[in-house]
Amino acid sequence: GWNDTYTYMKALGEQMIAKTRGDLPTAIIRQSIMESSLEDPEPGWLGGALRMADPLIVGFGKGRLPDFPGDPDSILDIIPADFVINAILAATVQTYYRQGIEVYHVASGARNPLTFGDIVNITHDYFTRQPLLDNGVPIPVPVWKFPDEQKFQKDLRQKLHLLDTASRWLNRLPLRWARRKERRIAVKKNAIETLLHYVQIYGPYVRLSFEFEIGKTEALYDSLSPADQQQFNFDMSRIDWRRYFQEIHIPGIKRHFLKLGDDSGSQRISEPTPDRIGELPADTSSEEEFRAHNESAEPPVNESSKPIERQTMIDLVARQAESIPDKIALQMKRGSEWVRYSYSQLYEVSRQVAFVLWKRGYRKGDRVILFAENQPEWGITYLAAVQIGVIVVPIDPQTAEEEIFALAEYTESKAVLASEACVTRLQSTPIKPSAESTSPEFLNINSFCQPFEREQTETSVPTGSKLPPVPDNFPDVDIDPDTVASIIFTMGTTVDARGAMISHRGFIANVVAVSQALPPEDTDRFLSVLPLYHALGFSCNFLMSIYAGTTITYTNSLRPTSILAIMRETKTTVLIGVPRLFQLLYDTIKRYVVESPEAMEAPLDPEVVQEIQAALGGHIRVLVSGGAALPDEVYDRFMEFGLTIYQGYGMTEASPVLSVNPYHKSKRGTVGPEVQGVELQIINPGKNGIGEIVASSPSLMQGYYRNQAMTEQVIRDGLLYTGDLGYFDEEGYLYLTGRSKDVIVSGAGKNIYPVELEALYQHSPLISEICIVGMSTDNLFEAAHAIIVPVHDDDRDRTEVEKAIHQHIQERAQDLPTYQHLQTVYFWDTELPKTSAAVIDRQRVKEVLQEQLSRQTQEAPQPDPVKDTLATDGNxxxxxxxxxxxxxxxxxxxxxxxxxxxxxxxxxxxxxxxxxxxxxxxxxxxxxxxxxxxxxxxxxxxxxxxxxxxxxxxxxxxxxxxxxxDSAPPSIDEETSAYIVRSESSLISAALATLFRFGVWAIYRCYFSIKCNGLTNLSREPYIIAANHSSHLDTLAIMTVLGDECKRLRVLAAKDYWFSTRFKSWFSGELLKFVPFDRHANFLQGLRISQEVLKQNECLLIYPEGTRSVTGELQPFKPGLGLLAYETGSPIVPAYIDGTYHALPKGRNLPRKSRIRVTFGKPIMPSSGHGIEKTDAASGLEQETYRKLADAVRAEIEALRADCVNREA
Known part of the structure; x- marks a missing residue:
């Protein structure tokens, strides 16, 4: 008889109170459906949450609820919030004097009933007189007929099925309008699903009619003095429901939640989300009837939308394995094959690997080093270890062998769980652990933690079938939420080891907190590029994906084109990276995706934005940047792409996130407000409000491993002293301004400690003093710079000494990860400046270095650091x-x-x-x-x-x-090769192609009155048609005028768009004769494909402008046209297409009627005297040669255009 767990749990709570209260006087207040206040603290006050009726009222006012099933005569027992508070105050006093236990029901249905039909009529009347607005237009409200619930739901589900079917068909059409239709369908589906949700949760409350016993509450009210009755009013009979709704409650909703004036509308109104809709129902007054009835006043809350508290990471995985066992959890593409683990496989295989470790003697509290690059087996191994209480020490795959053994000795790790790739790299390094230490064993994570010296099992078996089964008596190790799961080192053992000990509770609390600001969706697809040994990559990629029940993809390549390719293949929705990554992605988009530099100029054309988003996979929902400060320029550029980068801030010691910009509320230049449960404060602020950031968080580390002194320095009185400087704006968003501590944060998000680098590099008899400082030489990212005072040596030339120091630094760096390499080394002749404490004054050294860099910058070439880093000489x-x-x-x-x-x-x-x-x-x-x-x-x-x-x-x-x-040209994949040599693959395909060409011919002849001149300039030999490009109609225009000759025509087309689905591939390849081309690959691949087309005695249509002209005027030609002609020896036939721009210009969706004319000019041979002969290309003048030929073709097309204009005149 319970409608939701909320009221059920409250009833259980009442029973517990009744049994455990002892002699304590107890009053239990049961209110019915609590809505906004009548008078106090102000009319229409809602207390920060929408109540039960409010989502229905807002949906009704917006016209989104055309009807609703229910009994118009059923009583909805509503009570204002201040009546409940007043009753609590009065009951508290009376119960104190009476002793015992008292139960009071605060409800209106028995004395002042309000029916469902009454509420609908009152609300309809209100919104008829004071409608909400949509773009300034009043929204009409419907008249409800209260249909039968079963029939109503059946009709809605049928509509939903039809919309799903339509959406699937539209997804197969390679047409722009189809994407818009899909978006509209998605909106309609969402509206229907919302309505079905409302019907489900509100059903019990609009079909049942009941009254609560309020005699005791009325007697309580009557016992008050007249003055108290006026001050603490809860007389339900005095409520005027029409006035309450129309003058108090609905205006309160508009004022507090829709952010509108009482009598105004809005162009765009955000949809309210039900939170707690109603309260515990009033009941009978006897203690024996604490068990509630189906009259409870609060509909169930959607549990999937609420954060689920997880005890440990193992609980997290186990619950997902039970609820979504077949959904892919982890995946990675190795070669051409995908390695995938479902949630059930992830849990089962991790259990099996845990058993392997258990059999080898690993027990709770032991420590192991996890030394591997990102891959699914990294996560499996980690989960296996923590299942049996083993503490994992994740480290950088670039870590030097000497440091690996030093960390193993420092943490007393019993094993190094390593990937095959990492161990292979180590085998060439002769460094061994010290003789007095116990060497850890190396276990292969790619063979599920078998020793490396044994015969390997097959790598990455997703089913775990080669692992021993987990016996029934395998113990479930008691893992407390406060059990340490990871020791993450922020500084190595060289100087002052800092290994942050983080518990299960710390990680999970942080994941839950971040999910409140950036809510994940179960349909999300994560791409993991941040390293898993990094707290941000582990927490917000690995754990967040599992927490949300999503799929995460791993890739080891940092090549931007590879990242973009995997994003398109997996339809990535969430990408978390560092600022440097987003900078590289921008550079790559500019170079490979956008066809002309002018197209990147703001404001971007909508089609350019669409193309960029398609290059990023077309499904990006959330981009997050962390680890270092995100330059405003990078943020702005992605905003121009229609994509928001949500910047956050944190520290490994906080597991790691402290603040992040909330979803749809991101602000430029800020790291957002504090996440749930975190409290940030600025201590010792200056006049400008800037001070050190101090944090309290449920996710704080338990301390640094074996470094109590540093722990006490960083965490004092439960507060984390970050060493970072910042301030808050009026909305509580945090801005970072610098650091009070000596740490360098690279663009890749690495923390680099100068004192550690100084210790690593100073051991040379030629170095007298060394100081490491962090500097940004490009106004974007910091790097480590060294200032060295060499030892004075009369027997050696200064240049020789400096060269020897460089050699020492180079040799030392060979064993260090790249982020510990030095950007620049500067030599000083004098002693470095010191503080009063006789230590090197790092800040003063930095100021001097800045002056020196400033002078050098004036001498060096100055590229735009955000423009393509590939030196294009501006073109x-x-x-x-x-x-x-x-x-x-x-x-x-x-x-x-x-x-x-x-x-x-x-x-x-x-x-x-x-x-x-x-x-x-x-x-x-x-x-x-x-x-x-x-x-x-x-x-x-x-x-x-x-x-x-x-x-x-x-x-x-x-x-x-x-x-x-090496002159060997790049290879062409089999799929592309198949399209180059393809003819109609069957009689049906041939018939369809003929029918299609006839249909196109008919449309162009009848609707566009197409005509052609210069067909006699086309030969039977292979040739290249170079045409102007101003409309999507251009290609079909060329095909139409060629007639049967169009069977020989091929057009290079973007593989990721025109061949992204089976239907598109068939349509583009069979009917349009397109050849797939990876527009994100390099130019020579396109050249090779073009050569293969021409070798087949076929013709090639290209548009040398590179993109459609926005104005219809001829744009500059790419020199690639000349290169193609010279390399293939094929003639170029210039073609001018007139009328297509007027019919369907860039940005227009439907064509207008227009006359189309196509004119072919005389063929132009690559060596026909257009400035430079082909033989000159070998003399280093290739670029000029190609450009002159392209310019000559453009001039011919301009001449054709002029002739066309003269003929029309």
Whole structure:
């Protein structure tokens, strides 16, 4: 008989109170459906939450509830909030004097009944006279007929089924209007689903009629003096329901929740979300009847929308394995195959691996190091360890072998759980643990924690079938929520080890808190690019995905094009990254996605925005940046893309998030308000309000492992002293302004401690003093810079000493992760400035360094740090078709020039033996930029592993020469090759293609009156048609005028759009004769595809402008047209298309009637005297050659345009 768990739990609570109260006087107040106050503290006060009737009232006023099933004569027992409070006060006093237990019902139905029909009529009357507005237009309200519930729900579900069917069909159509229709259908579906939800939760309250016994409450009211009755009113009989709703309650809803004036509307009104709708129902007065009836006044709350408190991470996984066992939890693409683990497999395999560890003697409290790159087996191994109480110490896959053993010794770890890739890298390093230490065993996570020396099981078996079954007597280790799960080191063992001990409770409390600000959806698809050993990547990617029951995808490649490709393939909705990643994604979008630099100028064309979003997968819902400050420029650029980056702030010691911008409420330049449960305060603020940020949080670490002194320094009286400086605005959003502590935060989100780097690099007899400071040389991201005072040596030349120090730093850096490499080394002749305490004055050193960098910046080339880092000499066309000069000197000059831009150093400081990491400061992200630079220069893809082997500038130049001498063109995938040589694959396909061409011909002849001139200029040999481009109608216009010749025509088309579904692939390949082309790949791939098309004795249609003209005027041509013609030796047939721009310009959805004319000019051969012969291309003038040919073709099309205008005149 219970309608919801809320009232049931309150009834259980009453029973507990009755049994445990002893002799304590007790009053129990049961109110019916509590709504806004009548008088106090003000009329219409709602107490911060919508009540039961309010969502229905708002939905009715917006016209979104066309009807509703229910009994219009059923009583809805409503009571104002202040009546309940007044009754509580009066009952408290009386019960105190009477002793015992008293039960009072505060309800209106028995003395002043209000029916469901009454509420509907009152509300209808109100919104008829004072309607809400939609874009200034009054919203009409419906007249309800109170239909039968079963029939009503059946009709709604039928409509929902029809909309689902329509949506599936529209998704197969490669048409822009189909996307808009899909969005409208989604809105309609949401409205129907909301209505069904309301019918479900409100059903019991609009069909039943009952009265509560209020005799005792009335007697209580009558016992009050007249003065008290006036001050503490709860006389239900005195309520005028029409006045209450029309003058108090509905205006209160509009004022407090819709943020409208009492008698105004709004163009856009946010949908209220039911929170707690009503209260515990009034009941009978006897203690024996504490069990409630089905008359409870509060509908059930949707439990899936509420955060579920999880005790441990194992509980988290176990519950998801039970509720969504077959849903994919973790996945990763290895080669061409996907490795996937469902939630049930994740739980079962982790249990099996836990048993493997248990059999090997691992017990609660033991520690193990987890040393692996991101992959599903990382998560499985972690969950396996914590299931048996083993504490995991996750570390960077780049960690040097010496530091691995030092950490193992410091934490007394019994094992290193490692991936095969990481151990393979270590085997070339001869460093061993010290003799007195106990060496940890190495277990292979890719064979489910079997020792490396044993025969390996098959890598990544998703079913876990090769693992031993978990026996029934496998103990369930008692894991308390406060059990330490991880020790995450923020500083290594070199100086002052800081390993933050974080419990299950800490991690889960933080996940729940973040989910309140950025609510995950169970349909989300996470892409994990942040490292799992990082607290942010572990908590907000791995745990958040499991908490929400979503799918998370892993990728080890930081190449932006690879990230974009996996986003498109998985339809990623959530991406959490660091600022440097978003910068690289922007650069890649600008280079590969947008067809012309002008298209990136604000304001962006809607179709450009749509294209950019498609490149990002087309489903992005949430982008989150953390780990370092997000530059405002990057935030602004993604806002132009229609995407918001939600910036957050935190520390590993807080598990890690302290604040984040809430969903749909992000502000530029801020890290948002504090998350749920966290309290941030600014201590010792200056006149500008800036001070140190101090935090209290349920997610604070338990302390630093074996470092009580540092723990007491960082956590005092339960408060975390962050060392960061900031201030709050009037809305409670936090702004970071700097740091009071010495720590460098790189663009990749790495914390770099200067004192640790100084300890790592100072051990050289040639170094007298060393000081490490953090500086930003590009106004975007910080890096570590060293100022060194060399030892004075009369026997050695100063240049020789500096060279030896550079050699020492380079050798030391070889064993360190890239984020611990130095960006720049500066030498001082004098002693470094000191403080009064005789220690190096780091701040003063930094100021001097800033002055020196400022002087050098004026001498160095100054690229725009946010423009493409690939040195395009200001022209994207040059980037896409040029190669480095062939001479050795030319190669070196170009590479050093480009690295000067990338490293932000003067070119004269870069030499062939300069180390990319130790001397140029290129970290892992910067090496990705180097990869893009080389691909740009070489116009071919370079494997990630080749980049990893490049250490010096000389390696770069050698790689360029080697790949330039390798003339083998890039390969074409089998799918694309199939479309190049394809004819109609069956009689049905041939018939459909003929029918399609006839239909297009009929439309263009009848509706557009299409005509053609110059068909005699087309030959039977392969040729390239180069046409102007101003409309989506252009391609079909060319196909129409070619007649049967169009069977030979091929058009390169974006693979990720025109071939994204089976229907699109068939339509584009069979009917339109498109050939799939990866527009995000390099230029040579397109060149190879074009060559293959022409080899098949077919013709190729290209648009040298690169994109549709917004104005209809001819745009500049890409020099790639000239390159294609020269490389294939094919003639270019210029074509001018007139009338399509007027019929369907860019931005218009439906075509208007217009005359279309197509004119073909005389063929132009690549060596027909247009400025430079093909033989000149070998002399280093390729770019000029290609551009002159493209310009010649453009001039011919301009001439055709002029002829067309003259004929029309």
């Amino acid at each position: 994207e066309d040059t980037l896409k078709s040029t190669v480095a000069p062939d001479t050795p000197a030319g190669v070196e000059e170009v590479i050093i020039s480009e690295l000067s831009r990338l490293a932000r150093l003067p070119a004269d400081q870069i030499h062939l033996n300069s180390n990319l990491g130790t001397e140029l400061g290129l970290d892992s992200m910067a090496r990705v930029e180097l990869l893009l630079l080389l691909e740009s220069r070489l116009q071919r893809s370079i494997p990630d592993e080749l980049i990893a082997k490049i250490q010096t500038v000389g390696d770069v130049t050698e790689t360029v020469r080697t790949l330039q001498s």
